[in-house]
Amino acid sequence: MKKKTIVATLAACAAIVPANAQQKQRLDIEMPKVETTGGPVVLRLKNLDLVAPEETFLLVPPGTALLSRNKPVTSSDKLPILGELSQITDGDKDAAEGYEVELAPGVQWVQIDLQKTAEIYGLAIWHFHRQRRACKGVIVQISDDAEFKTGVSTVFNADVDNLAKQGAGSNKAYIETNKGKLLSVNGVKGRYVRLYSAGNTASPGNHYVEVEVYGK
Numbered sequence: 456m457k458k459k460t461i462v463a464t465l466a467a468c469a470a471i472v473p474a475n476a477q478q479k480q481r482l483d484i485e486m487p488k489v490e491t492t493g494g495p496v497v498l499r500l501k502n503l504d505l506v507a508p509e510e511t512f513l514l515v516p517p518g519t520a521l522l523s524r525n526k527p528v529t530s531s532d533k534l535p536i537l538g539e540l541s542q543i544t545d546g547d548k549d550a551a552e553g554y555e556v557e558l559a560p561g562v563q564w565v566q567i568d569l570q571k572t573a574e575i576y577g578l579a580i581w582h583f584h585r586q587r588r589a590c591k592g593v594i595v596q597i598s599d600d601a602e603f604k605t606g607v608s609t610v611f612n613a614d615v616d617n618l619a620k621q622g623a624g625s626n627k628a629y630i631e632t633n634k635g636k637l638l639s640v641n642g643v644k645g646r647y648v649r650l651y652s653a654g655n656t657a658s659p660g661n662h663y664v665e666v667e668v669y670g671k
Contacts, residue, residue: 463539478494482519484637485518488550491585495657500656503628504627508630513669515577520669521634525544525546527565530558530566531564532563535556536559537556538555541663542556545664547664551585554642555583555662557587559660560654561659562652564619565604573601573670574671576640576642577668578637578669579637580636580665582662583631583655583664584633585665588631589629590603591618594614594619594651596649596650596654597644598646601644608645609621609624635665
């Protein structure tokens with residue numbers, strides 16, 4: 456094969472690779488300190504990943520930034536048992552008492568309004584992480600529809616029992632730690648991010664400390 460033909464072939468191959476796949480950079484996530492209470496707890500959940508999350512960064516395209524700080528938060532539970540919904544995007548990720556928001560038992564959701572459509576490349580989620588536990592029925596969805604009736608993209612679904620009636624998921628539930636749960640999202644467009652849960656292995660309530668949405 457002639458040199459010019461080889462160069463042309465390589466250029467053509469590069470052209471069909473999505474731009475966001477060609478250039479990604481490490482985005483380090485600021486993690487809260489470790490703060491635990493109580494002794495060892497046995498976790499019983501059929502789809503649980505027993506290996507605690509270790510990642511502290513996301514791979515994202517240049518120009519990706521935190522979009523969710525101090526953005527409005529709504530919920531299926533209008534009056535949380537503890538805390539205020541605004542705490543979910545206020546930047547405080549610590550596990551100490553007073554930092555978490557507790558919603559009523561059963562299937563509940565929280566929703567972040569980014570206030571304009573964005574390309575979303577990653578999420579960082581901290582539920583209650585002061586005690587070893589795993590949340591049940593976690594689902595993460597993105598849409599431009601505030602009611603999530605149309606144009607819904609599900610980017611994570613560990614609801615294997617279809618408790619939220621959003622379809623049974625195949626992702627693994629995970630152990631809550633100070634490192635949270637980092638999700639890579641390949642540029643899904645949307646204004647709203649909705650997160651479901653259905654209690655946890657330690658209590659029937661639904662707890663959130665912080666959710667961060669990264670994109671551009």
